[in-house]
Amino acid sequence: MNNRFIKIIFAIVIGLWSATLLSQGEGIFDEYRDMLGDDNPAIFVIFDGEEIWYAPAGPKSASLEQCDLGLGPGVVEGAYAQLPRYFADVDRVQDIEARLEHCMIQLQGLAPDEVSAKPYSLRGDLGTQLEALVAWIADQSSGLAIAPGQAHAQEKSAYALGETLFYYRAGTHDFSCATCHEQAGRRIRLQALPNLTTHEGAAAAYSTWPAYRISQGIVRTMGWRMRDCMRQQRMPELTMGSEASVALQTYLAVNGAGASMTAPGLKR
Amino acid sequence: MGNLDPLGLTRRGLIRVSGALLVAAALPQKLWSAALRPESVFQTTTLDATFEALGGVPTISEGIIFSAPDIAENGAVVPIRIEVDASVLPGVSKLYVIVEKNPNPVAAVFQVPPNTQPYAETRVKVAQTGNLYAVAEAEGELYMMQRETKVTLGGCGG
Amino acid sequence: MKTITLLFAVMFSNPLYADEVYEVLLDSMVDKNFVTVERLKQDELQAFCSKPRSEKVDEARAAELREAALEGVPSPPGGNYLGDWQRGEKVAINGKGLQYSDDPNAANGGNCYACHQLDPAEAAYGTLGPSLSGYGARGQSAAMLKYTWTKLWNTHAYNVCSHMPRFGAADILTPQQLQDVMAFLFDPTSPVNRSQP
Amino acid sequence: MASRIRIRAQLKGDYCEVKALMRHPMETGMRKDQTGASIPANFIEDVQVVHGDTVVMQAYWGAAVSANPFLGVRFKGGTQGDVVKVIWRDNQGATGTGETTIR
Numbered sequence: 001m002n003n004r005f006i007k008i009i010f011a012i013v014i015g016l017w018s019a020t021l022l023s024q025g026e027g028i029f030d031e032y033r034d035m036l037g038d039d040n041p042a043i044f045v046i047f048d049g050e051e052i053w054y055a056p057a058g059p060k061s062a063s064l065e066q067c068d069l070g071l072g073p074g075v076v077e078g079a080y081a082q083l084p085r086y087f088a089d090v091d092r093v094q095d096i097e098a099r100l101e102h103c104m105i106q107l108q109g110l111a112p113d114e115v116s117a118k119p120y121s122l123r124g125d126l127g128t129q130l131e132a133l134v135a136w137i138a139d140q141s142s143g144l145a146i147a148p149g150q151a152h153a154q155e156k157s158a159y160a161l162g163e164t165l166f167y168y169r170a171g172t173h174d175f176s177c178a179t180c181h182e183q184a185g186r187r188i189r190l191q192a193l194p195n196l197t198t199h200e201g202a203a204a205a206y207s208t209w210p211a212y213r214i215s216q217g218i219v220r221t222m223g224w225r226m227r228d229c230m231r232q233q234r235m236p237e238l239t240m241g242s243e244a245s246v247a248l249q250t251y252l253a254v255n256g257a258g259a260s261m262t263a264p265g266l267k268r
Numbered sequence: 269m270g271n272l273d274p275l276g277l278t279r280r281g282l283i284r285v286s287g288a289l290l291v292a293a294a295l296p297q298k299l300w301s302a303a304l305r306p307e308s309v310f311q312t313t314t315l316d317a318t319f320e321a322l323g324g325v326p327t328i329s330e331g332i333i334f335s336a337p338d339i340a341e342n343g344a345v346v347p348i349r350i351e352v353d354a355s356v357l358p359g360v361s362k363l364y365v366i367v368e369k370n371p372n373p374v375a376a377v378f379q380v381p382p383n384t385q386p387y388a389e390t391r392v393k394v395a396q397t398g399n400l401y402a403v404a405e406a407e408g409e410l411y412m413m414q415r416e417t418k419v420t421l422g423g424c425g426g
Numbered sequence: 427m428k429t430i431t432l433l434f435a436v437m438f439s440n441p442l443y444a445d446e447v448y449e450v451l452l453d454s455m456v457d458k459n460f461v462t463v464e465r466l467k468q469d470e471l472q473a474f475c476s477k478p479r480s481e482k483v484d485e486a487r488a489a490e491l492r493e494a495a496l497e498g499v500p501s502p503p504g505g506n507y508l509g510d511w512q513r514g515e516k517v518a519i520n521g522k523g524l525q526y527s528d529d530p531n532a533a534n535g536g537n538c539y540a541c542h543q544l545d546p547a548e549a550a551y552g553t554l555g556p557s558l559s560g561y562g563a564r565g566q567s568a569a570m571l572k573y574t575w576t577k578l579w580n581t582h583a584y585n586v587c588s589h590m591p592r593f594g595a596a597d598i599l600t601p602q603q604l605q606d607v608m609a610f611l612f613d614p615t616s617p618v619n620r621s622q623p
Numbered sequence: 624m625a626s627r628i629r630i631r632a633q634l635k636g637d638y639c640e641v642k643a644l645m646r647h648p649m650e651t652g653m654r655k656d657q658t659g660a661s662i663p664a665n666f667i668e669d670v671q672v673v674h675g676d677t678v679v680m681q682a683y684w685g686a687a688v689s690a691n692p693f694l695g696v697r698f699k700g701g702t703q704g705d706v707v708k709v710i711w712r713d714n715q716g717a718t719g720t721g722e723t724t725i726r
Binding site for chain 2: 638642651653668669677678679680681682683684685686687688689690692693694695696697698699700
């Protein structure tokens with residue numbers, strides 16, 4: 001009798017062990033990531049972003065040096081880590097892209113639809129100016145703790161809205177962000193999915209965007225990440241810097257607050 | 269195999285090529301290299317045709333330490349590293365990176381001058397799961413090592 | 427850009443509140459190709475299930491939704507549950523369909539591999555859903571066929587607020603595609619039912 | 624235009640290891656852009672690593688080398704402070720150069 005008993009225990013142990021292995025999708029690509037090493041082509045995009053920041057442009061042929069990213073006009077170091085945050089001059093919570101668009105319109109005199117005409121690179125592009133700017137600005141917060149604004153009432157309501165959006169199920173497939181990002185150790189195919197409702201999961205995700213995507217050869221921003229996830233959820237197109245996009249990013253930033261920014265990262 | 273010169277040209281081509289090498293030494297590096305790109309090697313579309321263009325089917329050699337990930341997160345960027353143990357396989361003058369199931373299997377050719385280690389590291393596109401080959405040419409003979417890399421459909425599959 | 431300043435304590439299932447979220451989404455999204463903002467409007471089930479998995483639901487309401495889902499499930503064309511497993515495998519692998527980046531005229535995929543293990547030899551499978559390897563071992567009793575068909579058609583007929591799409595009820599897959607997926611699961615010769623690699 | 628090659632050259636034991644990262648799209652010519660128009664082939668065809676005035680590596684590449692390509696090379700005879708250059712030429716005739724000193 002008891003060797004049958006042992007066989008059962010053995011089967012359970014194997015079951016548990018393989019279950020944990022199966023659910024830890026991350027380990028599968030360790031060898032691949034090690035061989036890639038730390039040579040991240042984002043370095044080139046960071047150089048470009050810096051050049052664009054200082055280059056006069058637009059009808060007013062002004063640079064972006066007077067742009068206030070939240071720490072005062074022209075202060076870039078550490079600014080990304082404290083976004084999204086409330087800006088009194090526009091009476092709204094903004095992410096990096098919404099804020100840069102604002103500066104391009106105010107300081108450089110560019111028309112709103114001109115600035116937002118092509119927010120993200122399309123297949124075959126080498127990267128937009130906004131993506132390069134965000135890459136450099138995020139790099140200027142590398143190593144600093146994520147600390148989004150949460151003092152202002154609108155910052156709190158952005159978080160609350162972001163959390164509700166996170167669970168909002170709609171569209172042909174009834175998906176929400178939570179469908180894929182609410183549990184630990186899960187993956188889609190071999191793509192590990194951070195649990196964004198926890199500090200570790202949100203920190204792992206929020207701290208590594210913007211990121212160079214090896215599959216596209218382009219640095220992609222967190223705003224793009226929100227939009228592309230919505231696309232795969234079978235939702236309509238999420239507008240860059242929109243209230244829903246900013247709220248979702250606020251939800252992630254607050255959940256991940258305290259962790260160090262390590263962007264631009266390197267992603268599939 | 270012996271009479272085929274390293275660039276896979278005919279014997280007559282060999283004389284013309286070695287002549288070019290002498291002249292080339294005086295040219296600025298850029299022009300010199302353009303003249304000598306082994307175009308035929310990059311045109312082949314099957315593994316057999318590729319080995320033929322190289323000069324024959326290489327023999328397996330343990331001297332070639334060929335590193336490639338068992339599974340690649342994305343086929344667009346697959347890191348590979350070729351390191352030849354000169355004590356086992358001396359006199360390597362050329363290294364090839366071959367991706368069997370790519371439209372054109374030869375991804376890269378490395379001409380290794382005498383004072384340079386028989387070593388090369390780069391990143392290649394792998395169209396689909398399949399074999400990768402590191403081929404080394406030493407004293408007119410061809411050797412190889414093979415690795416299989418699995419390329420998966422990444423992301424949400426859409 | 428309307429500013430929502432009234433939101434403080436969040437009540438997930440507060441219908442009034444849900445409308446404001448809908449307004450923000452309408453403000454924040456635009457139609458793209460064949461996908462319109464119409465998709466943002468929640469039906470009763472979506473609104474009811476827009477909550478963390480851990481949050482308990484109003485059982486009575488859940489029972490009503492389960493009943494309604496069950497009632498809506500048609501029997502398969504010609505009464506046969508099983509189609510062609512080779513076609514079913516393609517449906518399981520295909521992750522496209524109904525995204526604004528997809529061709530609206532192409533057949534939709536089921537993307538089953540995104541969340542489930544199926545053919546044990548295929549390493550690129552997801553773990554959001556349970557493994558379905560060896561599903562055929564459950565046998566092809568009328569009850570088992572009906573359960574699986576119903577589960578695929580509208581998972582909420584059994585498990586209200588499951589995160590699997592309503593492949594039949596939401597017109598993602600055609601009845602024929604669903605018969606093929608059923609074959610892929612049940613047919614003994616299907617790779618799903620091969621022994622472990 | 625910001626520098627298009629990032630090079631690191633480090634002495635390691637009896638050889639110098641050069642790691643170069645080059646900014647280039649490496650288009651195969653088989654891809655289509657968003658509007659469906661095909662993107663013309665544009666890839667680095669040859670790369671040289673030059674130490675002083677000797678070529679320490681001559682590489683010929685096809686379109687299957689990844690975008691923003693990486694090259695790792697090891698050669699003997701380099702000493703600290705020597706100049707190491709990397710030069711590439713692509714199928715459209717564009718060139719890129721970069722240099723560093725051995726650490």
